[in-house]
Amino acid sequence: MKLWLRALLSTMSAFLGVQSNERRERDFIDGKFPVFVAAGITFTLLFLLAVYGLVQFVLWSVD
Amino acid sequence: MATVDIDLPHVKDDDSHHHGPAKGLGRWLYTTNHKDIGSMYLIFSLCMFMIGGMMALVIRAELFQPGLQLVEPGFFNQMTTMHGLIMVFGAVMPAFVGLANWMVPLQIGAPDMALPRMNNWSFWILPFAFLILLSSLFMPGGGPNFGWTFYAPLSTTYAPDSVTFFIFGVHIMGASSIMGAINIIATILNMRAPGMTMMKLPLFVWTWLITAFLLIAVMPVLAGVVTMMLMDIHFGTSFFNAAGGGDPVLFQHIFWFFGHPEVYIMILPAFGIISEIIPTFARKRLFGYSSMVYAVASIALLSFVVWAHHMFTVGMPLVGEVFFMFATMLIAVPTGVKVFNWIATMFRGSMTFETPMLFALAFVVLFTLGGFSGLMLAIAPADFQYHDTYFVVAHFHYVLVPGAIFSIMAAAYYWLPKWTGHVLNETMGKTHFWLSFVGVNLTFFPMHFVGLAGMPRRIPDYALQFADFNSMASVGAFIFGFSQLVFIYNVVQNVRAGQKATDRVWEGAHGLEWTVPSPAPYHTFSTPPKID
Amino acid sequence: MTKAMVLALSLFVLPAKADWQVNMTQGVTELSREIFDLHMLIFWICVVIGVAVFGVMFYSIFKHRKSKGAVAEHWHENTTVEVIWTVVPFVILISMAVPATATLINMYDTSEADVDIQVTGYQWKWRYQYLNEDIDFFSNLSTPRDEINNVQVKNSNYLLEVDKPLVIPVNKKVRFLITSNDVIHSWWVPNFAVKKDAIPGFVNESWVRVEEPGIYRGQCTELCGKEHGFMPIVVEVKAEADYARWVADQKAMKLISAGAASQNYAVADLIAKGEGVYNAACAGCHQVNGQGMPGAFPAITASAIATGPIQKHLDIVLNGKAGTAMQAFKQQLSAVDLAAVVTFQRNGLGNSVGDSIQPSAVQQ
Numbered sequence: 001m002k003l004w005l006r007a008l009l010s011t012m013s014a015f016l017g018v019q020s021n022e023r024r025e026r027d028f029i030d031g032k033f034p035v036f037v038a039a040g041i042t043f044t045l046l047f048l049l050a051v052y053g054l055v056q057f058v059l060w061s062v063d
Numbered sequence: 064m065a066t067v068d069i070d071l072p073h074v075k076d077d078d079s080h081h082h083g084p085a086k087g088l089g090r091w092l093y094t095t096n097h098k099d100i101g102s103m104y105l106i107f108s109l110c111m112f113m114i115g116g117m118m119a120l121v122i123r124a125e126l127f128q129p130g131l132q133l134v135e136p137g138f139f140n141q142m143t144t145m146h147g148l149i150m151v152f153g154a155v156m157p158a159f160v161g162l163a164n165w166m167v168p169l170q171i172g173a174p175d176m177a178l179p180r181m182n183n184w185s186f187w188i189l190p191f192a193f194l195i196l197l198s199s200l201f202m203p204g205g206g207p208n209f210g211w212t213f214y215a216p217l218s219t220t221y222a223p224d225s226v227t228f229f230i231f232g233v234h235i236m237g238a239s240s241i242m243g244a245i246n247i248i249a250t251i252l253n254m255r256a257p258g259m260t261m262m263k264l265p266l267f268v269w270t271w272l273i274t275a276f277l278l279i280a281v282m283p284v285l286a287g288v289v290t291m292m293l294m295d296i297h298f299g300t301s302f303f304n305a306a307g308g309g310d311p312v313l314f315q316h317i318f319w320f321f322g323h324p325e326v327y328i329m330i331l332p333a334f335g336i337i338s339e340i341i342p343t344f345a346r347k348r349l350f351g352y353s354s355m356v357y358a359v360a361s362i363a364l365l366s367f368v369v370w371a372h373h374m375f376t377v378g379m380p381l382v383g384e385v386f387f388m389f390a391t392m393l394i395a396v397p398t399g400v401k402v403f404n405w406i407a408t409m410f411r412g413s414m415t416f417e418t419p420m421l422f423a424l425a426f427v428v429l430f431t432l433g434g435f436s437g438l439m440l441a442i443a444p445a446d447f448q449y450h451d452t453y454f455v456v457a458h459f460h461y462v463l464v465p466g467a468i469f470s471i472m473a474a475a476y477y478w479l480p481k482w483t484g485h486v487l488n489e490t491m492g493k494t495h496f497w498l499s500f501v502g503v504n505l506t507f508f509p510m511h512f513v514g515l516a517g518m519p520r521r522i523p524d525y526a527l528q529f530a531d532f533n534s535m536a537s538v539g540a541f542i543f544g545f546s547q548l549v550f551i552y553n554v555v556q557n558v559r560a561g562q563k564a565t566d567r568v569w570e571g572a573h574g575l576e577w578t579v580p581s582p583a584p585y586h587t588f589s590t591p592p593k594i595d
Numbered sequence: 596m597t598k599a600m601v602l603a604l605s606l607f608v609l610p611a612k613a614d615w616q617v618n619m620t621q622g623v624t625e626l627s628r629e630i631f632d633l634h635m636l637i638f639w640i641c642v643v644i645g646v647a648v649f650g651v652m653f654y655s656i657f658k659h660r661k662s663k664g665a666v667a668e669h670w671h672e673n674t675t676v677e678v679i680w681t682v683v684p685f686v687i688l689i690s691m692a693v694p695a696t697a698t699l700i701n702m703y704d705t706s707e708a709d710v711d712i713q714v715t716g717y718q719w720k721w722r723y724q725y726l727n728e729d730i731d732f733f734s735n736l737s738t739p740r741d742e743i744n745n746v747q748v749k750n751s752n753y754l755l756e757v758d759k760p761l762v763i764p765v766n767k768k769v770r771f772l773i774t775s776n777d778v779i780h781s782w783w784v785p786n787f788a789v790k791k792d793a794i795p796g797f798v799n800e801s802w803v804r805v806e807e808p809g810i811y812r813g814q815c816t817e818l819c820g821k822e823h824g825f826m827p828i829v830v831e832v833k834a835e836a837d838y839a840r841w842v843a844d845q846k847a848m849k850l851i852s853a854g855a856a857s858q859n860y861a862v863a864d865l866i867a868k869g870e871g872v873y874n875a876a877c878a879g880c881h882q883v884n885g886q887g888m889p890g891a892f893p894a895i896t897a898s899a900i901a902t903g904p905i906q907k908h909l910d911i912v913l914n915g916k917a918g919t920a921m922q923a924f925k926q927q928l929s930a931v932d933l934a935a936v937v938t939f940q941r942n943g944l945g946n947s948v949g950d951s952i953q954p955s956a957v958q959q
Binding site: 010011013014015016017018019020021023024025028040041043044047048051052054055056058059 | 260261262351352353354356357358360361362364365367368381382385386389390393396397398400401
């Protein structure tokens with residue numbers, strides 16, 4: 001569970017484009033590659049949904 | 064750059080018992096050596112760069128003045144199409160694969176690529192792909208004339224017969240790219256020297272690893288779309304034919320689903336190269352290595368969800384329009400701020416300005432300009448005024464020429480002494496740089512102006528108010544084009560003779576590749592180096 | 596005149612109208628000005644970011660160079676700084692998205708139009724159909740081939756002039772329904788900030804409310820084949836009364852041309868008229884001399900069709916040939932023009948079949 005949480009946090013900071021060395025080393029030492037891939041894809045989908053939701057909200061609020 | 068701050072006990076080459084390169088033509092035909100194949104990729108891409116460049120000069124010569132002077136419009140369209148295809152698939156991509164072939168094994172301490180025979184095959188099918196493509200120019204009806212984006216139905220129902228050869232050529236290039244990508248991934252994941260953990264990988268290796276995944280993901284999409292075209296043309300399907308119930312816009316969606324990640328395929332390895340060169344000549348470690356790696360990975364994923372910003376004028380529903388505008392603006396940020404990392408690397412460094420550094424600095428400045436115009440293009444309502452004008456031409460040439468091409472030039476100058484064993488002729492290198500720099504800006508900067516003033520792209524003749532800037536651009540193009548002869552002469556001279564280069568070559572260079580002798584022997588790291 | 600002389604001559608006559616416009620046109624509609632403002636806003640944002648970024652860069656290039664004795668420092672990470680310089684552009688861009696979205700929503704509101712015009716792209720001309728009036732015409736490039744080929748001095752509207760412009764009323768909401776007959780085109784008038792792709796099988800919508808009468812010019816902006824650079828758009832915006840008069844004129848002219856079609860013409864007149872029609876409608880592909888382009892466009896001279904039975908010849912001109920660039924000209928040309936061009940093709944361009952066809956026969 002904790003591993004998941006950390007992978008998700010790392011993915012989030014990756015999407016911002018910022019990560020510290022310390023965290024990276026932790027990720028690469030005890031992180032699992034598939035977990036990161038899954039987190040990356042999940043986050044991309046979340047990003048899609050978030051932007052889509054935002055667009056719907058904006059268009060709805062204009063009407 | 065990773066923490067590979069190695070001053071290895073010099074890797075003494077006990078490779079003398081190995082066989083050297085074979086003699087004659089056979090060496091090149093049958094070689095499985097990553098250095099030979101890397102050289103062939105680079106030479107091939109240089110040839111393609113010159114051919115594609117000559118086509119660009121035909122275009123610029125015709126556009127020097129209003130009116131039709133040199134070529135007729137049908138041939139002009141073939142030139143714009145072939146120029147784009149050759150530069151993208153023949154010059155930029157093979158150059159990056161060539162650099163990967165040479166440098167990835169050297170940078171991770173591997174003796175060769177993981178799949179050497181496939182490596183040979185993925186190179187040797189390329190020249191045939193381009194021979195097929197180029198031969199279509201001489202066929203009745205001429206070669207591809209529908210732009211490098213080959214929108215249907217211009218490229219299907221209304222295409223010249225030679226389009227089938229074009230499709231075949233694209234398939235072969237795609238196969239070559241996919242094999243190259245598989246090879247690079249296999250090498251990076253399996254062949255690293257002991258101690259070369261993933262988090263010590265040089266950024267060039269990191270960016271290439273991610274690029275290779277992108278390639279594997281999108282080249283099949285390209286293959287799919289050209290196959291659908293083939294079916295439409297020869298087998299009576301109607302994927303893109305509205306009269307048969309198909310959808311011409313579907314073509315654009317599929318094409319750009321490939322095309323947008325393709326843009327990143329052409330720029331991420333450049334990010335890697337620049338992230339190697341700037342720390343070397345600033346004598347300071349790359350600022351925010353971790354951020355770079357993470358950002359590049361997420362940029363690669365996000366590059367799949369912004370494709371329709373190339374299609375703001377096709378009449379998407381409002382929701383789609385707003386969605387792709389937001390998504391594009393959001394991913395521009397993590398991409399753009401990487402420039403800040405390079406500048407922070409230079410800040411309080413100890414800089415010198417050898418030729419590779421000059422190209423790298425020009426990359427940072429001019430790529431950023433291309434990024435700015437990209438930001439402007441992301442604003443969907445404003446894009447209605449920019450779309451398909453010379454403003455777009457200026458934008459993508461700023462990211463591709465002083466972006467991708469300059470990074471390749473920088474890489475060539477940076478690693479050439481390691482390849483040939485000779486110190487570069489700096490005077491000639493700097494001459495090449497300044498001529499290219501002036502030429503590129505003279506060519507592409509005025510294109511912003513004519514584009515905003517209303518000149519559409521891909522036209523062989525134009526209204527009179529665009530005349531002045533167009534002749535300026537043509538002069539610049541010839542300066543840029545001919546300055547490449549200085550580069551070729553310099554490289555040839557460097558291969559033949561020159562002062563012996565040291566192993567480290569550049570004072571500030573770090574990384575495994577600088578621990579092997581210059582020139583790098585035919586076989587390196589047969590015994591893996593040890594990295595702490 | 597030799598080609599070299601023409602080239603040399605064009606060097607002198609060229610800069611007649613060359614100017615140095617470097618920015619987007621502000622245009623003549625509320626939307627086009629909104630877009631111009633958006634463009635300038637994002638431009639200045641880029642300038643500010645650029646000045647800051649390049650300022651720091653050039654400062655360190657001049658200050659932190661080895662030749663000035665600079666010694667490299669060792670820091671190479673600062674997550675806080677990175678987060679700041681990421682979040683700041685983020686916020687700027689989000690603030691940018693607000694006005695952009697508002698403009699976009701406005702652009703997509705095509706409801707309650709006063710005039711509806713269907714715009715259809717053809718290789719390489721535009722067709723305008725006024726949906727509520729019985730008006731339907733094609734708009735072709737009218738720049739003479741001699742100007743394009745540098746034989747004649749170029750006029751100031753070179754490549755931006757048509758034989759019959761689109762006419763719309765001022766201060767009315769005009770809705771365009773944009774589609775295509777063959778490949779994808781794109782209809783763009785910079786002064787209106789309207790650019791929409793014309794796609795076969797689709798109808799895209801766009802609208803404009805022009806505030807000043809005048810003549811506005813644009814071009815096709817999607818590569819659509821050989822003559823892509825030669826299908827301009829000219830829009831004449833007229834005051835309401837003038838527009839009403841123009842509509843009435845169009846209807847009157849329709850009656851006149853119907854009358855013209857029932858007359859009989861001398862063969863020589865048909866050939867003379869046909870040459871003009873040929874140069875405007877056919878020469879783009881089949882070339883002025885009728886030789887075509889081998890592999891792409893067949894020759895007319897000595898072709899089986901132009902020297903064979905006249906009905907078959909007429910049929911191909913009227914209905915086109917499916918799967919090729921040969922269009923159906925039934926809608927594009929009047930009966931008189933069709934008769935003239937067929938007669939010309941059979942008795943000109945090196946052919947001498949000797950027969951002719953009358954407009955009345957074409958109409959059947």
